[in-house]
Amino acid sequence: MNDLRFVEYSPLYLDNARHTYNYFIEKTTVSFDLEPYMPEQMTSLMMPLNDLYRTYVILSNGDYAGFVLITQHKKKPAFNVTGEVTIYLEPNQTGKGIGRPSLEFIEQVARELNFHSLIATICSENEGSIRMFTKLGYEKVAHYKEVGYKFERWLDIVVYQKVLKTE
Template identity: 30%
Template sequence: MPFSLRDATPSDLSAIAEIYRESVLNGVASYEIIPPSESEMASRFSANTSLGYPYIAAVDENGALLGYAYASAFRTRPAYRWIVEDSIYLAPAARGLGIGRALLTALISRCTELGFRQMVAIVGGAHPASIALHRALGFEETGLLKGTGYKHGRWLDTMIMQRPLGDGKDSDPNPSVYPGTLFEG
């Protein structure tokens, strides 16, 4: 399936909300139980993009959204400002076609360019395909939280994975590369 990547825009929000809705209702990547409304998804989109975090869309040759990926703050305390968390969601028909890999590769590149030093993946349900994708792109397993989510009538484990960006922890970060409006001082 031919596809291309571009920055997500507010006009994508209806499709973003639908892809996420399907994941919430049928998957284990998100531990939400009730899908958020489109207006809530718009609020989340605005909160991330207004702070300069990348939000990337994968679209088919007709412009239909196949999936999306974004980075967000791992935690909001200032010492964490160099770490981002990734999120990736795909439409059911887009799974297993390399679109997730393309999205995550682009997200890693964009976050590295912005000066972030670590990317963390919190893999809900310890989903094997997500773990394999992250591992293939240089993430290492750094922790397993057992029985941390209860969804679809079963307890789910959560895998924590981490990947260095740029110099990672081998040098001091440059505050002028990514000043980050989320973090003051």
């Protein structure tokens, strides 16, 4: 069983997070980025734009396992009630039951920050993420066909949404 902890992101984890993200850039269609991130690009991804958003490092049994974040969904102020949720796990940490509690954790953070809904944008090939989001009550609300091109093929994205039950 994993002893999971979530700590607010700090630059101490920059190299770990960059390693994780660059793996998914270089080896998978999980990220639609095409070139590995440099440290300054990764800093921009990890640092919240303002106090509405959060980034957490996932620690499993005390070791870095990945990161989870809520970012801006759209730039117009009326969208500030909706966040985009993203989870990246170290490749050797996938399939170990870390994703679900990480998503549940960030949902609780979103509730505390008074978000009304969360959006997850996922490559349609990423069946594991789709299963996890679906099991946690996210509904498929969009399917965009052939919107990305990577590894010599066209890629679709699907969007899943969950309206949060706020107390």
